[in-house]
Amino acid sequence: MTTELRVLDPNDWDRWFEVLDLAFGGLHEPPDARELWRDLTECERSLGAWDGDLCVGTAGAFSFRLTVPGGALVPAAGVTMVSVAGTHRRRGILTSMMRRQLDDVRAAGEPLAVLTASEPAIYGRFGYGAATWTEYATIDTNRVGLAVPDGTDGVALRQADLVGSSAACEEVYARLVPLRPGMVARGPGWERLPLLDPESEREGSSPRLCVLAERGGEVVGFTHYAIRPNWSFAGADGSVVVQQVLALDPVAEAALWRFLCSVDLTSSVRIRSSPVDGAWRHLVTDARRCEATSREGLFLRIVDVGAALEARTYQAPVDVVFEVEDAFCPWNAGRWRLTGDAKGASCVRTGDAADLVLTARELGAAYLGGTPLVSLAAAGRVRELRAGALVEASVAFGSPVAPWLPHGF
Known part of the structure; x- marks a missing residue:
């Protein structure tokens, strides 16, 4: 191998990120997403593989704290932005970056490394195992009802500006982090991640929307979702595309799901991310008609x-x-x-x-x-x-x- 591994110089970030963009299909990130990833990149924890003046490989890590069983927040390296240029495959570049990275994680005293994998088959040989699972589902709201718990009518719902409601949503998220393994405490800057909503990724849906659940003037839950309109000869046949539903108690969560399943001019709710024990499964009256499936979420490596x-x-x-x-x-x-x-x-x-x-x-x-x-x-x-x-x-x-x-x- 003639390439050299170097810690990322902030001045080289644009060239480094272009290699990553090309490896993931060559479609450039929208300006706001690019700006966010630039701001979040920890250059001192990022590696570039260089063939002379040409960047041919990338790998980074975020300094995370991950919830584990028992509620402790454990330091974990969030492995990210891993790529190798197509012109430089099968030269050991990925292995050398994984080797250097795990050595650095160990030296930093972090007992865990985690990642989300675009190609899961790659990372098993480096010791990463599938540690969490994410469920996807489509609820046919024409044929499936909801049985909500007592008290649901006492939760007030309010349509809110996505950006203006960010602080309240982040507070709900932070309170839930210690309660479920696999969740990551979001540090400064990460509150911008749920606000990214590039038009190129909406697939015909509306801009991202937010509804808050409130009780006694306190925000106790929220949902981020979009509406994908559709019309057939028989009439409206739109979908509600749910990005996230988070709530501090079962009644608030039920109120949010009831809202999502009753949006006008829609006939389905498409859940894009839910834990496999999500409450929605036990609220619906017919789980068979919800077309649920799951796949790996977080891959974890014991360091x-x-x-x-x-x-x-x-x-x-x-x-x-x-x-x-x-x-x-x-x-x-x-x-x-x-x-x-x-x-x-x-x-x-x-x-x-x-x-x-x-x-x-x-x-x-x-x-x-x-x-x-x-x-x-x-x-x-x-x-x-x-x-x-x-x-x-x-x-x-x-x-x-x-x-x-x-x-x-």
Whole structure:
């Protein structure tokens, strides 16, 4: 390989970002999106691969705090903006960037690295496992009703300006972050992300809209959505395209879903992001007619086994020895004894016999509680050496609420 990896010089950002743009299809980001990503880029955590004066590879990281089971916010590198120029494939550039990046993450003391993958098959070999799942659905509102809880009529709904309501929505988001694994605390500047609404990505929908749910003058929930009008010979057949529904209590959430399912001149609600245990499934009167599907959301990589497993709590007592295989981050390899419960945990190296054998990829997939160890074992990706250890660990690693990442990065 003749390329050189360098920390991104802010003066080279435009050239660096052009490589990324081309790798993702060559369609330039709208000016407001480009400005946001420029402002959010942590150049000191970003890498460029250079072939002479030509940038041929990009990789970045955001300094995140990620909610884990138990509610702790754990430092995590948000891996982002990864690309390799088509002219320089199969030269080891991606591997060299992943190697350098994980070394830097470890040096920074961050026990986790996370990413969203445009091509999921790429990142398994670097130890990333699918740790959260996102659900998509289309509710046929002509045939599906809602059964809402008592008190729903007591929630006031108000159409609000998208930008003007941002602070109130961010406050709701921040209060929900500790309650669900996989959510990321949004630092300064990230409040601009939900406001991005390029016309080129609307696919015929209206500009993004916002409705606030209020009780006693306090904002207790919100939805961001758009309307996609459509007319057939029989009349109006539009869709409500839901970007997000977040609320502080079940009644406020039900009020928002009832509103979305009753917008005039529409016959369907298209949900673009929901946790797999989303409340809407239990509000609708016929889930079969909601065409639900899911796919991976957040991919997680354990960078420091001991620190990562000690950072979360466990929903049942656990005492198990893992034999971790990790060729890409060999400092993780070996046996680790995890003991813990709902109050805390300890994870230290041990010479004791292993109970379970797995790779860092499987450990990352199970870490947030969204991918059961028993499911991974059924696929041959976790091996049980002590009878009963698999069920014990799988139950302990679970989460009472499904992990979910509400937005990309």
